[in-house]
Amino acid sequence: xxxxxxxxxxxxxxxxxxxxxxxxxxxxxxxxxxxxxxxxxxxxxxxxxxxxxxxxxxxxxxxxxxxxxxxxxxxxxxxxxxxxxxxxxxxxxxxxxxxxxxxxxxxxxxxxxxxxxxxxxxxxxxxxxxxxxxxx
Numbered sequence: 562x563x564x565x566x567x568x569x570x571x572x573x574x575x576x577x578x579x580x581x582x583x584x585x586x587x588x589x590x591x592x593x594x595x596x597x598x599x600x601x602x603x604x605x606x607x608x609x610x611x612x613x614x615x616x617x618x619x620x621x622x623x624x625x626x627x628x629x630x631x632x633x634x635x636x637x638x639x640x641x642x643x644x645x646x647x648x649x650x651x652x653x654x655x656x657x658x659x660x661x662x663x664x665x666x667x668x669x670x671x672x673x674x675x676x677x678x679x680x681x682x683x684x685x686x687x688x689x690x691x692x693x694x695x696x697x
Contacts, residue, residue: 564594564603565667573609573663573670574616581612588630590615591637610663611637614654 567585571578585593585602592608604612611633618629632652636644642654 564605565609565671566601566604569667569670570604570609570612572673573666574613576616580616584612584615584626584630587626590630591634606663606667607637609667610659613663613666614659 567578567581571581574581584590585595585604589595590608590611592605592611594603594605596602614633614637615626615629618624618632619626622629624632632644632646636642636652636654637656642656644652644654646652
């Protein structure tokens with residue numbers, strides 16, 4: 562299964578990468594691999610769907626982040642996408658549409674985003690090959 566990094570997920574969800582990083586630092590979401598310090602997180606398409614839904618719930622319904630995370634996990638874990646949120650009140654998520662939107666946004670993000678290289682930049686070839694063209 563493919564895995565993506567925070568930069569691609571941020572582009573796909575139209576949020577700042579820091580928002581995604583903070584979300585993943587505070588909450589465990591299905592489809593997101595946790596790693597040690599200095600190791601980039603790997604996010605599966607399932608993780609992307611969770612992040613997208615959390616963002617929509619916080620942005621469109623003005624839910625607190627912890628409540629949005631809980632509802633996203635519960636609704637995507639159910640087969641129907643329906644979660645009871647109170648007496649006589651249900652939240653229904655159109656999971657096939659969410660998945661289709663996630664695939665489209667992810668494909669666009671992968672095409673448009675090139676991850677930054679980590680670590681020290683490689684030495685320039687010109688610096689090492691400058692002696693060969695000195696004419697001596």
